[in-house]
Amino acid sequence: MSRKDRMSGNEAVAYAIRQVNPDVMPAFPITPSTEIPQMVSTYIANGEMDTEFIPVESEHSSMSATVGAEAAGARSMTATSSCGLAFMWEELLVAASNRLPLVLTLVNRTLSGPININCDHSDGMGARDTGWIQIYAENNQEAYDNFIQAFPIAEDVRVHLPVMVCQDGFITSHAVENILIEEDADVKEFVGEYHPEEFLLNPGKPVAVGPYAVSAYSMEAKYNQEQAMIRSKEVIKEIAEKFRKKFGRGFDFFEEYRTEDADYIMLIMGSAAGTAKQAVDDLRDKGMKVGVLKLRVFRPFPADEIAEALMKCKAVAIMDRCESYNGCGGPLASEVPAALFRKKVLTEAVSYVYGLAGRDFTVETACGIFSELEDIVMNNRQYEQHRYVGLRTRQ
Secondary structure, eight states: OOEEEEEEHHHHHHHHHHHHOOSEEEEOOOTTTTHHHHHHHHHHHTTSOOOEEEEOSSHHHHHHHHHHHHHHTOOBEEEEOHHHHHHTHHHHHHHHHTTOOOEEEEEEOOOSSSOOOSOOSHHHHHTTTSSOEEEEOSSHHHHHHHHHHHHHHHHSTTTOOOEEEEEETTTTTTSEEEEEEOOHHHHHHHHOOOOOSSOTTOTTSOOOSSOOOOHHHHHHHHHHHHHHHHHHHHHHHHHHHHHHHHHSOOOSSEEEESOTTOSEEEEEETTHHHHHHHHHHHHHHTTOOEEEEEEOEEESOOHHHHHHHHTTSSEEEEEESSOOOSSSOOHHHHHHHHHHHHTTOOOEEEEEEOOGGGOOOOHHHHHHHHHHHHHHHHTTOOOOSSEEOSOSSOO
């Protein structure tokens, strides 16, 4: 039975961690994710969970210890943000290539420099090619729900890949919202017990984890890792459907908001999707057919599903909350047009960069972007790709 409560995003994730009760959680503090291990350590000190909490000297050590614990056969996780994730880079690749189903809760914060502690997606997007499944939340409810689904996805025998559960720093992590939380017993039943097939501390069947791979085998390992990522799509859908049936909410790869007859769609991730939805409601009241496609799962990238969802609209605004420094857009601005091209979808696609380092993204800004899309289509207007929105001045 769901019950209402008021929690910040960090509180919601920490509460979910208590309910899941993983075996091991190494962690090192970094703003704005510090509260998560702090709250978990308080739960442990109060006897509300029996997770082995390991305070370490750095984020690199945090992920190293999580990798070691998971390889030993323990359900393991950690938390970080921004430069902490960057410090883990080597171990992110180790975790994925060793097929360790651990979980990282990432509170998104811009990467330096210049140094800034506010939200954008440069940390998570920077790790997009490390082999991790990545799931993003719009609000505190989704941060809670996504974490509960993370271990069942990661530990499925078809997957065995680590999962990164992402939420926007300060915007969701520290803001308090009304959410629904579930009973401990229901969460434990949903997540289930962890019974690894292969692990280091199995005296009856010794294994090696992370050995050197010669050229005759390494490429096959990479191929098998990619196949697991492909298979994870069906697992994500199955777990999402199971979650909906049990708790009555959620979706799988993305949410489509008022897109059924939309001429113009904004594709966006994270907390700014709520702003975009309000803009859609305001413009719908004025007779403009607009909608939002809110991407939940970035890895594996649901290319075919996105192309199908955008097939009937006239134009799409692709919204990146980070910069790829490739001269032509952010990560979504590369992957979405590629998805459209492969499916021979001719929808006009315009790339926007917004909200870097916590820059405000307003309803008025979103409405302006929808108006630009309409102008491009209706007046055959030439347009600039890779547009920055919300700049104080154009440089």
